[in-house]
Each structure stands twice: as structure tokens, then as C-alpha cells.
Amino acid sequence: MKTYVALFRGLNVGGKNILPMKDLIAVLEDIGCRNVKTYIQSGNAVFESSINESAQLSKNIGNEIKVRRGFEPYVLLLGLEDIEKAITNNPFREAEKDPQALHVGFLPSAPKNPDLKALENLRSASERFRLIDNVFYLHAPEGIGRSKLAASAERLLGVTMTDRNWRTVCKIKEMARG
Numbered sequence: 001m002k003t004y005v006a007l008f009r010g011l012n013v014g015g016k017n018i019l020p021m022k023d024l025i026a027v028l029e030d031i032g033c034r035n036v037k038t039y040i041q042s043g044n045a046v047f048e049s050s051i052n053e054s055a056q057l058s059k060n061i062g063n064e065i066k067v068r069r070g071f072e073p074y075v076l077l078l079g080l081e082d083i084e085k086a087i088t089n090n091p092f093r094e095a096e097k098d099p100q101a102l103h104v105g106f107l108p109s110a111p112k113n114p115d116l117k118a119l120e121n122l123r124s125a126s127e128r129f130r131l132i133d134n135v136f137y138l139h140a141p142e143g144i145g146r147s148k149l150a151a152s153a154e155r156l157l158g159v160t161m162t163d164r165n166w167r168t169v170c171k172i173k174e175m176a177r178g
Contacts, residue, residue, distance in 0.1 A: 001034065001048040003176055005083055006061065007106055008043025009074040009162040017071050019043070027064050037175050043073070044168060046175040054079075076106055076162050080176040087173060090166075091130045095139040099167035103144060105136035107159045115156040122148040122156075129153075136161060 006028075011019050021038040024045060028036045033047040051057045054077040066072040086104055095102040110133050119129060127149050128139045136153060144150035144163075154161040164172070 001050055002052060003046065003048055003080050004033075004054070004057070005078045005080065005172055005176055006043075006045040006047070006058075007076045007078065007162045007164065008045070009076070009160075011043035011073055012041045017069075017073060019065065019069055019073075023068070024065075027061065027068060031060050031064055035178075039168065039171050039175060044164070044172055046172065074160060074162065076108055076160075078106065080173070082106075083169065083173045083176060086135045087169060089132050089135065091132070091137055092128060092139045095141075096166055098141065099170070100165055101139060101141045101143070102166035103138040103140065103150070103163050104166065104169050105138065105153060105157075105161040105163045107134040107136065107157065107161050109159060110134045111157045111159045113158060115158075118156050119149060119153060122152055124149070131157070134159075136163075138163075 011017050021041060024038060025036045028045060028047050033049050036045060036047040038045045049057055058075045058077045061075050062072045092102060114131055126141045129149065130137045136157060138150060140147050140150060
């Protein structure tokens with residue numbers, strides 16, 4: 001059995017794509033996942049599966065949610081090693097003391113032609129960012145709600161991204177380690 005981390009995008013946000021975590025657990029268990037744990041309502045799950053092909057498993061999860069709930073969320077599956085690598089590679093160590101201001105954007109693959117210059121031009125004086133392989137780090141001490149950089153990052157990277165704050169990333173790692 002392999003341990004997976006599932007990051008769902010757009011669940012339970014703004015009254016749309018409502019999926020209570022107890023229902024998400026049922027979906028995952030019904031398709032054969034074991035030891036399912038979730039963290040907060042925005043869609044973070046850790047589980048074990050005998051399926052070794054993450055793309056197929058991701059598709060199975062999305063399809064099952066569509067059948068049951070009428071929408072198909074974006075699901076990014078990572079291994080524990082991916083989460084640990086993202087934590088290890090954090091270029092903004094001093095920002096860890098403010099875990100709400102430090103964000104980690106997980107991408108399914110490294111961007112081929114990211115427009116880093118445009119991202120730099122959108123950056124406020126207090127913001128910092130780094131793209132390392134398929135992880136986008138953003139330190140936004142003033143919050144991401146009004147950040148032009150945060151709002152445009154996915155488009156300018158050219159790859160789908162799902163973002164978690166540092167506290168969530170660390171909690172997911174703890175859950176995945178058991």
C-alpha cells in the first residue's frame with residue numbers, strides 16, 4: 001500500500017462544490033482507499049491505496065465525486081516524499097514562524113515557460129516568491145487576499161496549481177507520517 005496525499009481544489013469554497021469531509025472519506029473508502037484522514041474542510045486527505053498509478057487513482061476519485069455530487073474537482077495526488085521535499089526546499093525558512101503568510105503552491109509538473117518576469121512585476125514590496133521544480137513558494141506577509149502576485153501566479157506559471165499555507169502543509173505531513 002502506498003501513502004497518498006490528495007489536495008482538492010475548490011471544495012467547499014464560497015458555497016460551491018460542497019463536499020463534507022465525512023462524504024469525502026466515504027468516497028475514498030468506497031473506491032478502495034484505506035486509513036483515510038482529512039484535514040480542514042477545504043479538501044486535504046491522506047490515505048493508503050494499492051493502486052500505484054496516481055493519474056488513474058486521481059481520475060477515479062474525481063469521477064466518483066462527480067457521480068455522487070454532480071461536480072468533478074481537480075485532485076492532485078502527491079506522495080509523502082513530495083510533501084517532505086517541499087518542506088525541505090522551503091527557501092523562506094524565517095517565514096515559517098508566520099505560517100499563514102507562507103504559501104506552497106503544488107503543481108502537477110514543472111512549468112515549461114513560466115513568466116517569472118511578469119510575476120516579479122506584480123510582486124508587492126513585502127512579497128517574495130520562488131519556483132523550485134513543481135512547487136511555487138510565496139511569502140505574502142500582508143496576506144494573499146489582495147495580492148496581485150497570488151491572483152496571477154497560476155496563469156503566469158502556465159500550470160494548474162493548488163495552494164496551501166505552511167501550517168496546512170506541515171499538518172498534512174504529520175498526518176501522512178501517521
